[in-house]
Amino acid sequence: MTYRIAALIAAGLILPVAVAVADNGTPAANADGQRCFNGYAYTLQGDEYRYTEHHEQQRSNGKITSWDVDYIGADGEPIAHKHLEFGASDTVPTYTLEIPADGYREGIRRDGEQWVMFRRDNADASEQTKPFSIEPPMAADSGFDMLVRNNFDKLASGKTVPFNFAAAGRQAVIKLRASQTGTTQFEGQKAVVFDAELDMFLVNFFVDSLKLTYDPDSKRLLEYRGIGNMHNDAGEVYPVRVTYASEMPEVARQAGAPAAECGSTDG
Numbered sequence: 001m002t003y004r005i006a007a008l009i010a011a012g013l014i015l016p017v018a019v020a021v022a023d024n025g026t027p028a029a030n031a032d033g034q035r036c037f038n039g040y041a042y043t044l045q046g047d048e049y050r051y052t053e054h055h056e057q058q059r060s061n062g063k064i065t066s067w068d069v070d071y072i073g074a075d076g077e078p079i080a081h082k083h084l085e086f087g088a089s090d091t092v093p094t095y096t097l098e099i100p101a102d103g104y105r106e107g108i109r110r111d112g113e114q115w116v117m118f119r120r121d122n123a124d125a126s127e128q129t130k131p132f133s134i135e136p137p138m139a140a141d142s143g144f145d146m147l148v149r150n151n152f153d154k155l156a157s158g159k160t161v162p163f164n165f166a167a168a169g170r171q172a173v174i175k176l177r178a179s180q181t182g183t184t185q186f187e188g189q190k191a192v193v194f195d196a197e198l199d200m201f202l203v204n205f206f207v208d209s210l211k212l213t214y215d216p217d218s219k220r221l222l223e224y225r226g227i228g229n230m231h232n233d234a235g236e237v238y239p240v241r242v243t244y245a246s247e248m249p250e251v252a253r254q255a256g257a258p259a260a261e262c263g264s265t266d267g
Contacts, residue, residue: 032059032060032061032062033058033059034056034057034058034059034262035056035057035059035262036054036055036056036057036260036261036262036263036264037055037244037260038052038053038054038055038244038248038252038257038258038259038260039052039053039055039242039243039244040052040053040242040243040244040245040248040249040252040257041053041240041241041242042240042241042242042243043239043240043241044225044239044240044241045239047241049074049249049251049252049255050073050074050240051071051072051073051074051079052071052072052252052255052257052258053069053070053071053072053242054069054070054071054072054257054258054260054264054265055067055068055069056068056069056262056263063086063090064086064090064146065085065086065087066083066084066085066086067082067083067084067086067093067142068081068082068083068084069081069082069083069084070258070265072256072257072258072265074255075255075256076255076256076257078100078265078266079099079101080097080098080099080100081097081098082095082096082097082098082141083095083096084141084142086143088110089134089143090143090146090150091137091138091139091140091143091144091146091147091150092108092115092134092138092139092140092143092166093108093140093141093142093143094107094108094109094110095107095108095140095141095142096109102122102123103120103122103123103124103125104120104121104122105118105119105120106118106119106120106168106169107168108140108141108166108168114131115131115132115133115134115166116129116130116131116132117129117130117131117132117166117167117168117171118130118168119168119169119171128171129171130171130172132166132173135164135173137150137151137161137162137163137164138163138164138165138166138173139163139164139165139166140165140166140167140168141168144165144196145221147163148178148194148212148214148219148221149219151178152214152219155178155179155180155194156180156192156216158179158180159179160177160178160179161177161178161179162175162176162177162178163175163176163177163178164176174198175198176196176197176198177196177197178194178195178196178197179194179195179197180192180193180194180195181193181194181195181211184213186213186215186222186223187222187245187246189215190216191213191214191215191216191222192213192214192216193211193212193213193214194211194212194213194214195210195211195212196210196212197210210224210225210226210227211224211225211226212224212225213225220244221244222243222244223241223242223243223244224240224241224242225239225240225241226239226240227239227240248260
């Protein structure tokens with residue numbers, strides 16, 4: 001069975017980490033320069049390995065300036081590529097996600113001073129666009145992680161943080177609210193769990209909530225659980241668990257996943 005990336009809000013929620021780690025669990029880079037890491041995706045039901053995300057960031061003055069993500073399937077073959085730029089906003093990047101197999105592309109760009117979401121369903125389809133304005137607090141795609149980190153202490157203290165999310169795949173700005181819902185263990189260390197929930201009238205639009213596990217000290221995203229950003233040949237999305245583990249799981253290694261080091265993919 002083949003899979004491709006779906007144009008859904010979760011595409012932005014499962015990708016980010018704050019402090020990347022290499023395959024041996026050591027920091028992949030200093031505060032500035034290049035930083036590279038992997039995420040490993042499984043079905044939430046059945047826990048079957050599906051794909052690896054390979055991330056390569058460029059950082060300057062402690063902030064991400066650009067970010068490339070290659071998606072590698074369980075057969076070791078590339079599925080999609082995404083490029084993000086954070087020059088205009090820390091939480092709302094401009095980006096393009098491309099899926100060569102069917103010509104799908106989506107993203108956010110700036111036309112002059114105007115922010116625009118765009119989506120093309122296939123190579124023969126016309127591009128759909130929707131202008132929008134940044135209404136803080138607001139995030140899009142991997143900028144969601146920066147929004148969480150900016151509000152980490154508030155969330156950890158028990159407060160709820162409402163925010164807007166620009167979902168290019170849905171051509172819509174969606175209202176969500178984030179809050180801490182508990183604690184857990186990740187690789188033997190204490191971690192905190194945040195939920196991002198849709199406003200009540202939108203509960204059935206995607207899923208009830210998205211669960212994100214963070215390291216309370218480094219504020220690094222460790223795991224995501226919720227609706228996936230892939231779908232099967234029938235066009236059905238399914239819940240996933242994406243883990244940003246410090247070591248590559250054996251199932252990913254056997255499937256030909258790229259190493260977490262910089263330059264391990266051709267993307």
